[in-house]
Amino acid sequence: MGKAFSMISNPFRNFNVESRAHKIISQPKPIPAPRHEKDEADLQRLIKEFPKVYQDSLKKNEQLDKHLKEVFVTSREPNVNIKQEYNLNRPLPMDRTNVGPFLYGVKEPENIPIGKTTLGKVMELITKHQSDPKAYNSKRVSEELAIPGETAKNILKYVRVFEVYIPQERETKAKFAGPSLPKVQVLKQLRKQLPPPNPKEKEKT
Structure with a gap:
């Protein structure tokens, strides 16, 4: 149906198409859409x-x-053959390999100012304090980390390292906590006696 309709409509659509195209092109200004x-x-x-x-x-x-x-714009590409001068005050990194994952998720600084410390050192001293509180008290922690004594006390008081407790395996098997009565019971008293079989019924079978 569509093919037949297009065969009929194409001649009307293409009628005088060149003249209509020249008429539109020759217009000095296109007609704007109504406002x-x-x-x-x-x-x-x-x-x-x-x-x-x-x-x-x-x-x-x-x-x-x-x-x-x-007004005009000129584009000048840099010469790739000219090597840039190396600035000693701002050296570029020479090692371009991928950095692996850090222990605590961030890279610890190499130079630590006085009164500051790193997460790794704090975790190490907290672990030692939990294992031996008398040897690694707040005074010793303050001296090793170079932090105020009050700060060391607060760290040891409010910060803890996670500990994993693995329960020991049981050597004896657990007892069943169900009923203690045996499943099979022996009846000593006679409750009901069955009659002897009829010989006539036996002959019929």
């Missing part, structure tokens, strides 16, 4: 209040056109 009512009202108000500004906007500004023609 909204509010935009049209604003434009009419602008024409009425500022007629000179509106007329100037329709004319070509020769001075501005001259300035635009004088």
Whole structure:
């Protein structure tokens, strides 16, 4: 159905197509789309209040056109063969290999100012304090980390290292906590006696 419809409509669509194309191309200015009512009202108000500004906007500004023609951009690519000078004050990294994961997630600084410390040293001394509190007290921690004594006390008081407790395996098997009565019971008293079999019924079978 679509093919038959296109065969019928194509001659009408292509009728005088060259003349219509020349007519559209020869138009000096394309017809703009109709404006909204509010935009049209604003434009009419602008024409009425500022007629000179509106007329100037329709004319070509020769001075501005001259300035635009004088503006140009030149692109110059750097010479890749020229090596940049090496600055000793700002040396570039020579090792470009990938850095592996750090122990605590961040790289610890090499130079530590007085009164500061690193996470690794703190964790090490806290672990020693938990294993031997008398030997590694707050005074010794303060001396080794070069931090105030009050800060060392607060660290040992409020910070702990996680400990893993593995329970020992049981040597004896656990007893069943169910009923202690045996499943099979022997009845000593006779409850019901079955009658002897009938010989006639036995002969029939």
